[in-house]
Amino acid sequence: MNNTIRVPSTIPTQIVDETAQNTIYKKVAWRIMPLLLVCQLLAYLDRINVGLAKLQMGQDLGFSESAYGLGAGIFFLGYFLFEVPSNIMLHRIGARRWIARIMISWGLVSAATMLVTGTTSFYIMRFLLGVAEAGFFPGIILYLTLWFPSARRGRMTTLFMTATAASGVVGGPISGWIMTAFGGSHGLAGWQWLFLLEGLPSALMGLVVLRYLDDGIESAQWLLASEKKVLREALNRDEQARAAVMPRSSVNVIVLSSLVYFLLLAGLYGIGFWLPTIIRESGVSSAEEVGMLSAIPYICAGVVMNFVAFSADRKRAWKSHVALGAFAAAAGLLASTYWAGTLALSLAALSVATVGILSALPLFWNLPTMMLRGVAAASGIAVINSMGNLSGFVSPLIVGWLTQRSHSAADGVQFLAACVLVSGLLTLLMRRCSAEN
Template sequence: MDLVRTDINEDEERRLFRKVSWRILPVLCVCYVFSFLDRTNVGYAQLQMRDELGFSDAVFGLGVSAFFIGYALFEVPSNMLLPRIGVRKTLLRILILWGLASAAMVFVETPTQFYIMRFFVGVFEAGFVPGVLYYLTLWYPKRRIAQATAIFYMSYTLAPILADPAAGAIMTWLDGALQLHGWQWLYLLEGLPCVPLGIMAYLLLSEGPKEARWLTDRERTDLEQLLSQDRAGHGHARMRDAVFDARVWMLGLIVFLVVFGVFALSFWKPTLLKGMGLTVMQVGLAATIPALFGVTAAILVGRHSDKTGERRWHFAIAAMVGAVGMLCASVFPQDPVMTIVCLTLASIGMSSAYAVFWAMPATILSGPSAAAGIAVITTIGSSSGAVAPLLVGALKTLTGGFTASLYVLSGALACASVIFAYYFRDGAAARRVASPASHTSAA
């Protein structure tokens, strides 16, 4: 029988959470990297597909949006079922199905097939990110979940550093191998690995601390005690309360505006750079520069925000820096060097804002309600993926360039900065919403 301990010291607690993090975060981060690959590889694939299949910018914009329509429709249902089905089975189902669907993109020949396949990739991937965010609440108290969440999201920021040159290499060196085009190899090599990843996640992860055989009895008791103390008297008792909390929807709006720029750049940055005369390989290498600076800035800004406990101005300033970077990029439409410099500034701002943002949901959500609340936030945010690439494609078709799109993306980040700074000023959110969690300061 486990004994209840009340004398957990700081060193013991630090060692405990280090052990937890090294067990679960590497698995989740690797899965998230492949999530990035299978969401955004269409941005590189289009560099060859447009010539070989005759697809226009509008076709690609609609195809990208189809992914996020499927994703948004099934995001909340997936997470509502997650507590019943379990995290391990949910991740197994998501990873295997999205990997197979992504690999099946090799059979696309017509715009209709392209739309349908992208839609189903979105359907099958739905629930992954909010499921992981909910899973982290089962392992970390509020004072530690920000760092764990930031590490998880850093894998998404870090992914382009690996993905961009890999995409360029695959499409250049494997083009024509076994009578397959480079874009077909890209879908195969980035989709199929998700199947063994799903099996790995199922085998290595535990549903929660109680089922973690890799923890000692004492560690399990300590962890459950820390989590129970952290949750006592906090958060919404029912999922419905979290879904109807105005602060949840405000966070959804803010992250919608931030990832508006993230998704748009992920899908159209290769086309933007290739239009300046770069080869596919050069595009892949050049695109790593903004990502590298972005992930470095996000780690530093996120660490400083955790250390000081301040979120409001860390987010607002970072988002505004991203807006300035986007705006400056519009000034150099034919200069690849200056464009990369400006996109690097934009990446620094967006990545830092994104890392700080995800410390906020844990301040108002806990327990089972976190699954629903986080799903609402991520669904609203991800729905920008259905709008941003399509809008950028339409504006490019109308204007013949990316300048107008960069104005829109800059404006979205500026709006996110202002809304966050105003809405989450000291005490404002608490006065706006009366709920069991409203005493928690969001700023």
């Protein structure tokens, strides 16, 4: 009697197919993600380095707290006005050329901020920086949907946004070192050297993008025809799954998503723009030391956020992970105000806040991109990002006003904690996606 147990032939095939897909997606990730990571690192660094520059710039140019808050935030008005047109241009001429254009222009504008002489010129340069950078982030989010299905995209989006944490890790120490080491050299202040030496690399990276970035699967000469077929089929299956769970109104998705994103970003930019000030209020006076300490929350976030993304993708539970991240961030921000006089405790609380926000933000994008497709996806991503980024204008302005009124950053940070808490609650109201907990 033959007791041999036969394994169905389909099982080895499925295992082989899954292994082959993982190999192909690793090949894609290693090709495009390092370049995108560097681009995002430079983008976020050029956006928030004004927070450390403020420690010298405000004194040299006589900025009040509210004037700085307006200048930090006016970036997002230019960003808002040109976001959707920029994404339309990216769609028309391709990611490679348009992202290269964005990087070159924002790098030059960021470097030119060294020429600021007062509040008016500061406002103008911040506005122009927003115009130059408009379309970069939503363009990348849309670009990732051209390569990765939703079950893999959460990890890729989080990996991309790890560069945001990395910019905080390297940006603070490097910015503090530049301001200390170069201050007074050739008649330029430390903050002027900061904008110059951190702006020009972005422009140079634009040339690298022009050379190496591919517009999509079909233009990728480094992929075999069989590999392209696997990628296309995975995207087609994902598209069919999304079509089955399309909400009745894309407008409702866009409006609620914009509000959630607005409130999440209020917390992120609040930390980015005001973290150096909070550390200084704890008794640290050296710009270089402030820069080193500012890196700690971002180091924590860079480690934790990728584990959170893996958990969310494995469980397909993006909504709950976003909400939990927002609640953790709100608790961390609130705790930092009560421990403001103790540097170690305050920094620990801000680290929790940074981990929570940077874990929630990339996973958030899985929610609208699963509910939008076609033209609605392309325009919706741009609208959500542009509306959400208005918080970068509103939150620094409000935090600056509250800080000036109370002569402490505590009131402003508590306002940010409330924003992030509400974002978590609203996330739980978003339409349930397919297989999402």
